Amino acid sequence: MKVNFSDKLILKTREIGVPLCLGLDPHPAMIPELFTEKGSKTNIKLIENFLLEVISLAIGKIVAIKPQVAFFELFGPPGMQLLIRISKYARENNILVIMDAKRGDIDSTSQAYANAWLGANATFPSDALTINPWMGLDSIDPFIEQAHLTNTGVFILLRTSNPGAEDIQEQFVKNERLYIYLAKILKPTINKYIGDLGYSNIGVVVGAKSQNQATQIRKILNKSLFLIPGFGTQGGTAKQALSGLIIRNNTFEGGLINCSRSLLFPPNAQKASSLIEWRKEISESIKDTYRMLSVD
Secondary structure, three states: OOOOHHHHHHHHHHHOOOOOOEEEEEHHHHHHHHHHHOOOOHHHHHHHHHHHHHHHOOOOOOOOOEEEOOHHOHHHHHHHHHHHHHHHHHHHHOOOEEEEEEOOHHHEEEEEEEHOOOOOOOOOOOEEEOOOOOOHHHHHHHHHHHOOOOOOEEEEEOOOOOOHHHHHOOOEEEEEHHHHHHHHHHHHHHHEEEEOOOEEEEEEOOOOOOOHHHHHHHHOOOOOEEEEEEEEOOEEEEHHHHHOOOOEOEEEEEEEEEEEEEEEEEHHOOOOOHHHHHHHHHHHHHHHHHHHOOOO
């Protein structure tokens, strides 16, 4: 039986108890010395060992991983092969994979991107993909259709957490902030793809530092999943990150809160002198984040 992506995400969130997504941003310069070799640059195998260790420690505490594709592209074909292996390992352990690639182009090119990223038979298999809508709705239609055909999902950039987002997303279009205008024109399409648990497989990206904006967007897109970056090291608080989600069954649901650097590179883990100590510090960081995102 085929299951809508949104239903998979909500069921997994209820199972785990928190809407936590582990962002995989393996900055080469930040890989701990325990995973590097003296006198040589960090290589693909060492990064793989590092990421597999982190994911294994997070099993049962996270709903999804979100690989930042740029850090895999950085290493060329070996990096992209690593991306496939990391994603396969996560899915084998019942962890959803959200590819953060922010794709979007003219319709024919978008179709090629969609075929490459979405579904079990894609070149880079994933459960969902981040996409960029700023070339117009026809540029995202192929992704939406491919997601529907493959029971996967998309997350459309809407109100992001970076400082420069205000340069465009906060500007006025037809007397409304651009992100509000975009939310309203996306709503009819989003509401066409509702799963059994009440959410669409078409989600939106809403930054953790945008508490008021998240509340506004939730009122408009009450059926949409939110992918929420900016929590933790980037400055977003738990209260801000959770503001666009919904409490049901004693769990925050309706999206994913992404946490990258504060889980991959917590200061105490960076100072660890042994693998045992490093694992302990990473586990503690995951547990602390889990507690922050739990219903009191």
